[in-house]
Amino acid sequence: MGLVSVFIKNLYVLARSFWPLAAGLALSSDVFQYASWIGMGVLGLNGVAAFIEYRFFKFHVTHDALVVDSGWIQKERLVIPFERIQAVHLHQSAWQQMIGLYGLKVDTAGSGGSELEFSALKEEDALGLRALLSGRAEVIASANDAVGSDESLDEIKPLIELNARKLFKVGLTQNHLRNGLIAIGAFFTVMEPLERWWGTWLDSLPEWMVLLLAFAWVLLIVPAVILFVLLAVLVSVVSAWIQYFRLRVDIQGQELSLQSGLFRRNEFRIPLSKVQLLEWKSTWLRRKLSLETLQIHQAKAQAEGGSKALGLTIPGLEKEQSERIVAAIFPKWNPTRMEAFQPDVYLRYRLFAIALIPLIPLAIAFGLTAFYWILALTWVTFRWFTTQRKFNGYRASTDGHGVLIESGWWFKRRTLLQWHQLQRVSFHQNRVHEPRGLAHVTLHSAAGSRSIRFIQVEDAKRLVDYAAYRMESHQGGWM
């Protein structure tokens, strides 16, 4: 079964990477007549590759590390010390569910995501290995919980559970513009290799219809916009459904676990002590429904540098659930006793000035006509209002243990870090800030950097001193 699993996985990767090329070649009659031979050749080569991969993939566990040997001609040995393992995730895609196997991913602080993936493990092996790698060797014997059919979890009331209604709300409040554009991009990607088919269809249209389309396209703008909005909302709801179907979050002992997915069931487990940063994001609509999305970040890989922090996302979170997660992950965080740092009003005028920049190209495009002045006046009024709201959204506050950085108006973001987990701290100032007595402070954590901007220079200096003190005086681990 393991061999079958590797074969299907490789075939899937191959199909995903080369399908536009394959679709284009399939339409060429010269190539199409050899399709069966080409197909058999690809399947045969994939079979051989899968056999080699499966045959030469071996792993064992020493007292302090996981050792994996792989490769036939070029042999490779990967040693992952247990202390470097950040999280171990189980997943089961549709085809793995059919043949009763599990995939297991190991995230480490030294990789840009998943450093190692086992694609075909039996249920007991997958659960046992996860327990061992998660530092829970003592519970291997009792590890009878499985993805999606977890008896022990079923008895516990979950911290968060997305029912159909809430899942619909999550889908409805996603970024539709982005999803709509992705859908259009995907549509054109699919259409491009099939150009010969739809090109032939277009050629077969009667001439009067082509003329009608050429002259009446303006009338199609409104229906096209409506269609785009409907398509975008549909894509958002469907993608939320696929990604977060039967989402369940629990805190068990010192771990946070998350299960979700329609076709591919994922189970993530993160040790609470390894969380570096919590970030809540919400849109105006999502806030109206009292929901937020929480991203939980672990240490980022040094090699990757920026984009890929390890972590997981919990959508559709209510305030009380958020507070329970914070209490479990950052137990010392006390929002009742806070010192706040607000940006100087200079930021407000800067935001407004930047917001007026689009008026310059518009003036060039339309000239200084009456239409332009009406447009400009409307824009200035609108942006005066929105930049004020945006400015009011900036704030940083600390209780001495953690620091909460807030920003945004329509898209709001809140980030919570702990002082003692920081890696370094920076102070920034430029020639414009200096006479105004302003500065930025950047807090660099292992999960990324966040800045507190345009604060008074004295406050910035205090924050730098305090960050250094907390990092240097902390006894014990930070990751």
Add this chain to the structure above:
Amino acid sequence: MIEEFENRVLQTEQLPHVLEEEFEKLPRRYRNIRWATCALVALGSLMLFAGLMMAWSIFQPEAFELNFATGPAILWLVFFGTWGLSEWFGFDRRGYLLRDRDLSYRSGWLFHSLTVVPFNRIQHSEVAQGPVAKRFRICTLKLYTAGSSGANLQITGLDEETANQMRQIIDERNER
């Protein structure tokens, strides 16, 4: 009498203030290297531009106009003027501070910044030296912490001896 209202949670008065400390300056020969680099790039770009203009005047004399050089010449002056000013005023702002538990580095004239890296967060350190730097006996100390790419603190222009001493101190403090 009403006391002045205070809302301070962070008690930082007793802490050492890193921004008020006296920073160690970098050696003067590093300043000379920076000036030489600036001058070479300025001269090279000027010669390249002059060469292109000459080629234009030779091969297409009917289309050649000297006025076309005005825009690039202004850009050249602004760019290298700013570079020169930042070298002139910015060099003395560069400096490092080695305290008992951390290393700080500050730099910049138009945009000044200061970064503090505690020793107990350093994953590894490196002393790098290119052929030109070797000729002038200077090197770069690079410190790496968790969570981002490349060196997180890079001090260029240190004496070889100072850099190695600093690295040794960092290693010793990290082992404590």
